[in-house]
Amino acid sequence: MREGWSTAGITALGELLSPSRLTGTAARMSVQLFLVVCLWHALYSDTETSGGLDEGQAVAYGVLAVLALRLRDTDRWIGRDMVIQQIEFGTIVYWFLRPLAPWRYYLRRAVGDQLYGFAWAAAGYVVCLLAGVMDPPASAGAAGAFAVTFLLGQSVLYYLVLLTDQMCFWAVRNDSAVEILQFAQNLLSGGYAALWYFPGWFQTMSALLPFQATLSVPLSFYVGRLPVDDLPRHLAVQLFWVVSLAALTRLVWRRAEHRVVSQGG
Amino acid sequence: MRDVQELVQGPGGPRRGDARRPDMRVTRHGDLRLTRWADLRLTLRIVALTFRAQAEYRAEFLLKVAFGVAWQVSIIVFAAVLLGRFPGMGGWPSDAVLLIAAMRMLSHGLFELFCGRATELSTIVQAGKIDAYLLRPLPVYRQVQLSIFPSNALGDLLVGVSMFTSAVVALDTAWTPLRVAYVGAAVAGGALMEGAIFTLLSALQLRLPAGLSWSRWVEELLSTFGNYPLKILPGVVNGAFTFILPLAFVAYFPAATLTGNTSGLGVPAALAAAAPLAGLAGFVGSRLLWNFALRHYTGVNG
Incomplete structure (x- = not known):
């Protein structure tokens, strides 16, 4: 059991053994944060409030969005351990022959990746807060609501990514599906810009999809754009997505088992 | 196959x-x-x-085209939202800002069609295909570009052309033959400048597989900051986007020249007007550097 969880550290170890990649990540994140802060300050130079967000809230939202997107930015392609690569190389069959179930292995790798990304995001958050770049949470209640909804949001994101990876068992290629998911996640979750700026129809459409639950909801609690009283409703929506996607992906894992064929049949 | x-x-x-x-x-x-x-x-x-x-791979093919469309539409939505919420970006009228976004999108579509594979060169390097390319009687750079058909470029171009047509029609200006020729050269120059940026980054990927992360990050920077008047940003950022990562030459400078919004560009108006030439020069330079990097390429067997 304990050995199984050591797989969670594979990505982090790989990154830590490559100083150039660590430096690159730090440089990219710093520049991205600086640019986002500049952009939102510039946009608010002639405006007090827009979409219900003032300048401080907009900057805090923008910074948190950059940090949150960092969680998913780990590059597993280089390590050749993505589902699509395993299927292309024919090595996916080993996932089903090991004593560790494939869905458990996938979960542990993903948890490790997200924790590694979280370490970067947390470090960036502390630096930004200490440097006075962004405001702290609107209230203690807002901080609590942010923490809970952020955790559930990451769970929703995990299942969405898993679902696109599972597509490989049927579609052979999933590059475009992954790109579309990343793009939809960035846009519809409010990663590019807070959904509060978008027209009503766009917000309604986003509310019907799971992406909003991954980023917009927790970040809106943080900056105080969503009142803490709304927490139960949003938690219910997030739980609905977590349970539904968990059930769906579990079912897909079972079906996928029957589609795995080793080279030569 | x-x-x-x-x-x-x-x-x-x-x-x-x-x-x-x-x-x-x-x-x-x-x-x-x-x-x-x-x-x-x-x-x-x-x-x-x-x-x-x-x-x-029909589903993948359609998804790739759809991705191109979705990517470009997201830029339109994002630009429209920011323009609606924060009017008067740096004193530029909305139709001029839309021209920046439209020119960049069309340039990006052309870049994807002709040079887009440079972005993900490390995948080809890791698979050891470069070694085979070196033995064939076609330039390696072209073989990289021909390695896969850019289906997503079809979607990019579909939306790019539509958006560009709308922006040109909406722009309140007299379209003299000189202006028409300039806008054509500017779009081609923008595609070449984007090609220059990613060709340089792909030269890095010939040595370092992790160069892929840099390419993806720069792609994100271009789509986030390439569609608006850069003068709204602080001077240091403006300068960086002109002289370090020259995305100002892709669409911002040509659009400023066409619409007459040449104040506060951070460079002389003549240099801004020469953006198409800068794109061409940048691409030629990046190709020379790429060839230099290729001569120093070392395969897995040394």
Whole structure:
């Protein structure tokens, strides 16, 4: 059991053994944060409030969005351990022959990746807060609501990514599906810009999809754009997505088992 | 599936003795190369083959086109939202800002069509395909570009052309032949500048697989900051986007020249107007550097 969880550290170890990649990540994140802060300050130079967000809230939202997107930015392609690569190389069959179930292995790798990304995001958050770049949470209640909804949001994101990876068992290629998911996640979750700026129809459409639950909801609690009283409703929506996607992906894992064929049949 | 090159060249590929064949020539460096006509025919044939190969995976093909459309539409939505919420970006009227976004999108579509594979060169390097490319009678850079048909470029161009047409029609200006020629050159120059940026980054990928992360990050920067008047940003950022990562030359400077919004550009108006030439110069320079990097490429076997 304990050995199984050591797989969670594979990505982090790989990154830590490559100083150039660590430096690159730090440089990219710093520049991205600086640019986002500049952009939102510039946009608010002639405006007090827009979409219900003032300048401080907009900057805090923008910074948190950059940090949150960092969680998913780990590059597993280089390590050749993505589902699509395993299927292309024919090595996916080993996932089903090991004593560790494939869905458990996938979960542990993903948890490790997200924790590694979280370490970067947390470090960036502390630096930004200490440097006075962004405001702290609107209230203690807002901080609590942010923490809970952020955790559930990451769970929703995990299942969405898993679902696109599972597509490989049927579609052979999933590059475009992954790109579309990343793009939809960035846009519809409010990663590019807070959904509060978008027209009503766009917000309604986003509310019907799971992406909003991954980023917009927790970040809106943080900056105080969503009142803490709304927490139960949003938690219910997030739980609905977590349970539904968990059930769906579990079912897909079972079906996928029957589609795995080793080279030569 | 049989290798595309094998299909084109036949089993065994070209041999030195084939130099007497009318479709082969020996360069002044002694390398065996195709004649220009054979070169063009081969290129078109590979494009047709890679298109057929892509179309074999129908769902993936349609998703790629859809991704191109979705990516470009998201830029329109994002630009429209920011323009609606924060009007008067740096004193630019909305139709002029939309022209920046439209020119960049069309340039990006052309870049994707002709040079887009440079972005993900490390995948080709990791698979060891570069070593094979070095043995074939086509320039390696072109083989990289021909390695896969850019289905997503079809979506990019579809939206890019529509958006560009709308922006040009909406712009309150007299379209003289000179302006029409300039806007055409500017779009081509923008595609070349984007090509220059990613060709340089792909030279890095010839040595470091992690260079892929840098390419993806720069792609994100271009789509986030390439569609608006950069003068709204602090001078240091403006300067960085002009002289370090020259995205100002992709659409911002040409649009400023066309619409007459040349104050506060951070460079003389004449330099901004020369953006198409800068794109061409940048691309030629990046290709020379790429060739230099390729000469120092080392395969897995040393």
